[in-house]
Amino acid sequence: MGAPFNYDVLDLTDEQVDAEVRVFGALTAAVRRLNEATLRTTVDHATVEEVRRQVEELTARLEKSMIPDNFGVSFTKGGRIRGYGNAVVGIRNPNAVPLTVVQDKVNGRASAEFELNALHEGPPGQVHGGVVALVLDQVFGEAAAAGGSPGMTGTLTLRYRLNTPLGPCSAEAWVDRRDGIKTIVKGELRRADGTVTVTAEGIFILPRWAREEIAKNGGTPPQFE
Numbered sequence: 001m002g003a004p005f006n007y008d009v010l011d012l013t014d015e016q017v018d019a020e021v022r023v024f025g026a027l028t029a030a031v032r033r034l035n036e037a038t039l040r041t042t043v044d045h046a047t048v049e050e051v052r053r054q055v056e057e058l059t060a061r062l063e064k065s066m067i068p069d070n071f072g073v074s075f076t077k078g079g080r081i082r083g084y085g086n087a088v089v090g091i092r093n094p095n096a097v098p099l100t101v102v103q104d105k106v107n108g109r110a111s112a113e114f115e116l117n118a119l120h121e122g123p124p125g126q127v128h129g130g131v132v133a134l135v136l137d138q139v140f141g142e143a144a145a146a147g148g149s150p151g152m153t154g155t156l157t158l159r160y161r162l163n164t165p166l167g168p169c170s171a172e173a174w175v176d177r178r179d180g181i182k183t184i185v186k187g188e189l190r191r192a193d194g195t196v197t198v199t200a201e202g203i204f205i206l207p208r209w210a211r212e213e214i215a216k217n218g219g220t221p222p223q224f225e
């Protein structure tokens with residue numbers, strides 16, 4: 001079986017990538033504000049109706065020219081990764097947390113400090129358990145990649161020990177051990193004061209199609225954000 005996705009290589013300069021990160025990043029941040037304002041606004045119904053009409057007009061302007069479906073991941077010839085759609089870190093995805101993951105390639109670790117707000121609520125005032133899993137999946141995957149053994153999430157097991165209040169928090173993950181093509185990653189989610197609220201373990205597997213590709217080409221596995 002071949003790879004279930006393609007990686008296009010595009011002829012874009014660093015300046016062009018910087019410009020799209022700047023322009024689309026600003027749009028994404030603005031839409032995120034809109035998302036939170038949509039949830040929390042207390043303006044009257046007539047104003048809500050008027051804003052809805054304006055939002056629909058703006059949406060139609062963006063819809064005039066769109067890629068056919070999902071964004072995928074592409075690279076520039078200079079090696080820049082364009083994974084703008086990723087559900088956790090994608091810079092053009094207003095539903096992304098957002099999250100900046102710092103990879104430590106020397107020690108096979110990854111970490112992120114971020115803020116979860118009313119859009120991420122599960123129990124009142126607390127982070128939704130599924131959002132925790134979403135964030136940890138990304139940070140864990142990046143720890144496996146930072147450790148030199150990237151893979152798809154095979155299993156992710158979480159233990160929710162304490163509630164995680166909405167607000168600032170952090171996540172950290174590290175490669176615990178390797179077992180052939182499987183990388184076992186451990187890590188945790190913490191409140192702003194450092195209290196650990198969730199511990200987890202993930203098994204990241206270099207998939208069969210990647211193993212076959214590497215065996216064929218002697219290359220390194222593809223990466224995606």
Ligand SMILES: CCCCCCCCCCCCCCCC(=O)SCCNC(=O)CCNC(=O)[C@H](O)C(C)(C)COP(=O)(O)OP(=O)(O)OC[C@H]1O[C@@H](n2cnc3c(N)ncnc32)[C@H](O)[C@@H]1OP(=O)(O)O
Nearest residue numbers: 138141142145150151152153154155207208210221223224
């Ligand atoms: C290079 C490609 C990726 C690049 C990555 C770059 C990362 C750059 C950072 C990005 C960070 C993103 C982080 C988000 C990452 C997602 O969100 S990935 C999306 C969610 N995960 C999926 O969709 C995976 C779906 N499942 C699959 O594709 C396949 O079942 C798997 C997991 C790749 C395994 O398939 P396979 O390669 O055909 O495995 P197979 O040969 O049957 O078994 C190999 C070994 O793994 C074990 N195994 C198989 N399935 C499992 C499982 N689910 N759990 C535990 N063990 C298992 C088998 O028992 C076997 O063990 P041994 O007998 O060798 O001891």
